[in-house]
Amino acid sequence: MVSPPETEDTPRTWFSRARRPILLLLLWLALAGVFWARFRGELVAAVGLLPELRFAVLGALCLFAAWTVVAANGWRTLLRSALPADCVTPSLHRLVMIRVQAQALNFILPTAGLAGESLRALSAADDRDAVRGSVAAIVLDNVAMAVAGLTMSAAAVPLLLVAAREPWQVGILAGALLVVLGIGLERVPFSIARPLLRLLGSGSRLAGVLGILAEKRDLRPAHRRAVAWHLLERAISVGEVHVVMVALGVGATLADSTAIASVFVLVSFAVFFVPAQLGVAEIAVVMACMSLGISPEVGIAIALVRRSRQLLVCVLGLLLLLRARFAGGMQPGWSNHREASRRGGLP
Numbered sequence: 001m002v003s004p005p006e007t008e009d010t011p012r013t014w015f016s017r018a019r020r021p022i023l024l025l026l027l028w029l030a031l032a033g034v035f036w037a038r039f040r041g042e043l044v045a046a047v048g049l050l051p052e053l054r055f056a057v058l059g060a061l062c063l064f065a066a067w068t069v070v071a072a073n074g075w076r077t078l079l080r081s082a083l084p085a086d087c088v089t090p091s092l093h094r095l096v097m098i099r100v101q102a103q104a105l106n107f108i109l110p111t112a113g114l115a116g117e118s119l120r121a122l123s124a125a126d127d128r129d130a131v132r133g134s135v136a137a138i139v140l141d142n143v144a145m146a147v148a149g150l151t152m153s154a155a156a157v158p159l160l161l162v163a164a165r166e167p168w169q170v171g172i173l174a175g176a177l178l179v180v181l182g183i184g185l186e187r188v189p190f191s192i193a194r195p196l197l198r199l200l201g202s203g204s205r206l207a208g209v210l211g212i213l214a215e216k217r218d219l220r221p222a223h224r225r226a227v228a229w230h231l232l233e234r235a236i237s238v239g240e241v242h243v244v245m246v247a248l249g250v251g252a253t254l255a256d257s258t259a260i261a262s263v264f265v266l267v268s269f270a271v272f273f274v275p276a277q278l279g280v281a282e283i284a285v286v287m288a289c290m291s292l293g294i295s296p297e298v299g300i301a302i303a304l305v306r307r308s309r310q311l312l313v314c315v316l317g318l319l320l321l322l323r324a325r326f327a328g329g330m331q332p333g334w335s336n337h338r339e340a341s342r343r344g345g346l347p
Contacts, residue, residue, distance in 0.1 A: 031279035039286060039296055046300035052247060053305055059243040060309040067236040072096045074144060074229030078137040079124060081222040082212055087130045097320055098123045104317025107310060112273045117142065132208035136216075139209070140223050143189055148230035149265040150182035156262035159255060160291055186227065189213055190220060237261055240309070244302045256292050260302065263288045281306075 035043070072095040080089050090098075101123075102116030109115045117138055125134040157178060158171030193213035200206060213219065242257040244250075267277050267284045282303040289299030 031283065035279065035283060039300065042286075042296040043300055045297040046304060049248065049297065049301050050304065053244065053301060056243045056247040056305050057308050057312075060240045060305055061312065063236055063239045063243070064309055064313065067233040068096055068099055070229055070236060071145075071233045072099055074226040074233070075099070075120075075124075075137065075141045077222050077225050077229065078140050078144075078219070079134065081216060081218045082133040082137040082140070083125075083130050084133060087126055087133070090124050090126075095124065100313060101317045101321050101324075103310075104314045104321065107314045107317075110273075133212055136209045136212040136219075139213075140189055140219065141226060143185060144223060144226040145230045145233075146269070147182045147186045147227050148234050149262075149269065150178050150185065151231060152234045152258065153262040153266055154178035154182065156255075156259040157266075159259045160263075160288060186223070189223075234261075234265070240306060241302055244298070244305050248298060248301060250294060250298055252292075252294060256294070259292065260285055260288050260299075264306070 069092065072092055076089060076092060076095055079095075083089060098120055102120045104116075105111075105119055106113050106116035121135045121138045122131065124137070125131045154175045158175040161171040161174060190213060193210045197207060197210040197214055200210070238254065238258050238261045241261045242252075242254060245252040245257060263284050264277075264281055267281045271277050271280045282300065285303050286296050286299035289302070290296055
């Protein structure tokens, strides 16, 4: 067969594939320029504080390990209810490894988190029959994380608004709105599953996942337990901010640390399409610190400690992915992929 000749559309096709990374790069450069122009002195001062923060980075890593185990427990709670009865639920250790690998992928790939979530869904399934249940568990796990984040933000955002000299009514309204949004979001997957199933029909690709959400009654209590686990995860994550405050001798309260941690949560919701919210999170946390009367260099130091922890986790996740890929081999077939999945790798 004669291959079709190259046309003038070939460069355009390449550009269409590279357009999103290019736009993200331009966005990062613009944010970096704004940040440097506004906080150049504070950034230099924060970098000078890094030697004092080495123990804060170690503390952040320890806290990350703790909240990853807690979050994996919430995910495992959902898998127990969503997977078929004859499938073995992955061990907590395996799910922790998969989460670390997924976070590494989400940190480096501009896929709005889809790469990491796909890895999680497939790696937790021992065979093809379990994939639908695993995908349903991932959907509910992400909803549970969002509900937990909105709940924490509902308590913290009013504090930020009042500190920014907004009327107290605005703070109460914002908190109430976040509570209502969280309660509504918790019900959405189960409320829309059956209507969507009727609309799309049994032949659609989503039918299996929607059927699990619509038919498995024990998923609802499992989902509520997963929200509780993720609320504990959010509470532990506040410690990452507070260890920096303590290391720098800043007289900030746990309420201040919770408000700043909630900024990271809200930014992750608002700009989920930016890998690791690079640049956006830094500007947001500095502005939050300023509204609380905390110096900008402390906010930059918090962001630097967080980025250092993310970078170390990213390296660890990529090393685990490489190890799993080589351990699983490169031959096609689900059984071989399952062996890599057991090691926490790509299926």
